[in-house]
Amino acid sequence: MFPREVISVGSLVLRVPAEDDAEAIIAACADPVTARFLPLLPSPYTREDAMEYVRRSGEKWERGGAEFAITENGRYLGSAGVSAPDGWGTVRIGYLVAPWARGKGVASAVARALADWLLDHGASRVELEAEVENLASLRVAYRAGFVEEGRRRGAKALRDGRRTDQVTFARIARDPGVATEPFLPFFAGGELSDGVVRLTPMTVADAGDYHEMLREPSVAAFGLGAVNSLEDDERRCRYTGYFWLSGQRVELAIKDAATGEFAGHIQLVQIVPDFGQAMVGYSLVSRFRGRGFMTRSVRLLTGWAFAETPLHRIVAGTDAANTASQAVLERAGFVREGTRRELFPKADGGRADEISWVLMRPTAGEKS
Numbered sequence: 130m131f132p133r134e135v136i137s138v139g140s141l142v143l144r145v146p147a148e149d150d151a152e153a154i155i156a157a158c159a160d161p162v163t164a165r166f167l168p169l170l171p172s173p174y175t176r177e178d179a180m181e182y183v184r185r186s187g188e189k190w191e192r193g194g195a196e197f198a199i200t201e202n203g204r205y206l207g208s209a210g211v212s213a214p215d216g217w218g219t220v221r222i223g224y225l226v227a228p229w230a231r232g233k234g235v236a237s238a239v240a241r242a243l244a245d246w247l248l249d250h251g252a253s254r255v256e257l258e259a260e261v262e263n264l265a266s267l268r269v270a271y272r273a274g275f276v277e278e279g280r281r282r283g284a285k286a287l288r289d290g291r292r293t294d295q296v297t298f299a300r301i302a303r304d305p306g307v308a309t310e311p312f313l314p315f316f317a318g319g320e321l322s323d324g325v326v327r328l329t330p331m332t333v334a335d336a337g338d339y340h341e342m343l344r345e346p347s348v349a350a351f352g353l354g355a356v357n358s359l360e361d362d363e364r365r366c367r368y369t370g371y372f373w374l375s376g377q378r379v380e381l382a383i384k385d386a387a388t389g390e391f392a393g394h395i396q397l398v399q400i401v402p403d404f405g406q407a408m409v410g411y412s413l414v415s416r417f418r419g420r421g422f423m424t425r426s427v428r429l430l431t432g433w434a435f436a437e438t439p440l441h442r443i444v445a446g447t448d449a450a451n452t453a454s455q456a457v458l459e460r461a462g463f464v465r466e467g468t469r470r471e472l473f474p475k476a477d478g479g480r481a482d483e484i485s486w487v488l489m490r491p492t493a494g495e496k497s
């Protein structure tokens with residue numbers, strides 16, 4: 130049993146929810162973002178739902194869990210809940226912040242303080258789970274010092290029945306509990322452009338074009354493994370924000386700046402912070418070739434990476450037969466580092482050599 134305390138977090142006060150909070154709870158739960166990311170909440174959300182929630186909050190405390198209203202100067206800003214500990218002392222927390230209080234660090238401060246309080250009161254492990262597309266909540270987890278532990282695939286369903294993955298986090302007593310800053314910041318302004326090409330984070334709207342491009346024989350010839358299903362490619366596009374925020378990869382659509390058409394894809398993958406190294410990979414739709422689009426895209430992406438991240442080496446690997454790709458890298462300033470023999474398995478059962486390339490972080494005074 131956790132003590133029924135009031136917890137102070139800076140100017141915020143966490144206390145037991147009360148019937149007087151009902152109007153604010155209704156407004157917070159009727160919000161479309163709340164409804165999107167908490168699909169088990171009733172929709173539409175009524176006064177009866179709010180009163181039932183307040184009543185059940187009392188029961189939750191009696192069962193060994195906890196439920197708090199997050200308030201400031203007496204005003205309801207959101208809710209935070211704690212499950213009763215399991216047999217190993219693990220608890221799970223959840224939260225929502227009302228639309229009028231978002232983007233001010235409320236959830237991050239509450240998640241951190243609640244985890245500290247729970248660990249101080251005998252919990253051995255505090256778990257938190259966020260849907261893979263819930264970037265605000267993922268960011269809260271990193272900012273509150275939680276450590277990412279994995280992704281539970283297809284673990285929950287949305288209101289329309291689509292299954293979705295849940296990213297799992299935890300804090301345990303020996304964790305430092307410090308905020309993790311993203312190794313890969315998002316683009317200021319949302320995209321990179323040189324006026325001819327635009328690089329935009331991949332979204333589900335790009336999935337069809339992306340999927341078609343990967344099926345083109347001239348692209349598939351240099352791909353690895355079987356071509357994904359459209360559903361797999363859609364899922365991958367939906368995860369762009371999570372991959373980015375978690376420092377795993379950057380996935381971009383290349384758009385023709387003049388028309389907005391999807392022209393190709395470029396990515397930074399295999400990011401190894403300890404080496405300060407990442408790998409660039411790309412493909413262009415065939416009718417956009419021969420216009421310098423990919424060289425421009427590689428220059429934009431590598432220029433951003435050296436300006437905005439600590440990366441020191443950006444590497445690339447081309448099939449020894451892929452002279453067009455090698456020309457792109459040379460024009461973008463990459464130099465050959467060597468050959469990895471028989472690296473690429475080919476569809477005919479043979480293997481192709483890889484030529485390895487690198488672009489180094491420009492030294493002071495050098496232009497990237």
Ligand SMILES: CC(C)(COP(=O)(O)OP(=O)(O)OC[C@H]1O[C@@H](n2cnc3c(N)ncnc32)[C@H](O)[C@@H]1OP(=O)(O)O)[C@@H](O)C(=O)NCCC(=O)NCCS
Binds near residue numbers: 234269
């Ligand atoms: C998730 C939620 C609780 C966040 O509350 P909040 O008080 O606004 O959170 P914070 O201000 O502490 O932090 C939000 C972070 O996410 C970032 N963020 C918000 N929307 C984002 C988006 N679409 N893409 C990327 N980052 C985003 C904010 O910039 C902020 O990070 P920063 O401080 O580094 O800039 C709130 O959006 C909410 O209630 N959503 C609906 C319910 C929900 O999702 N609950 C959690 C279920 S796991």
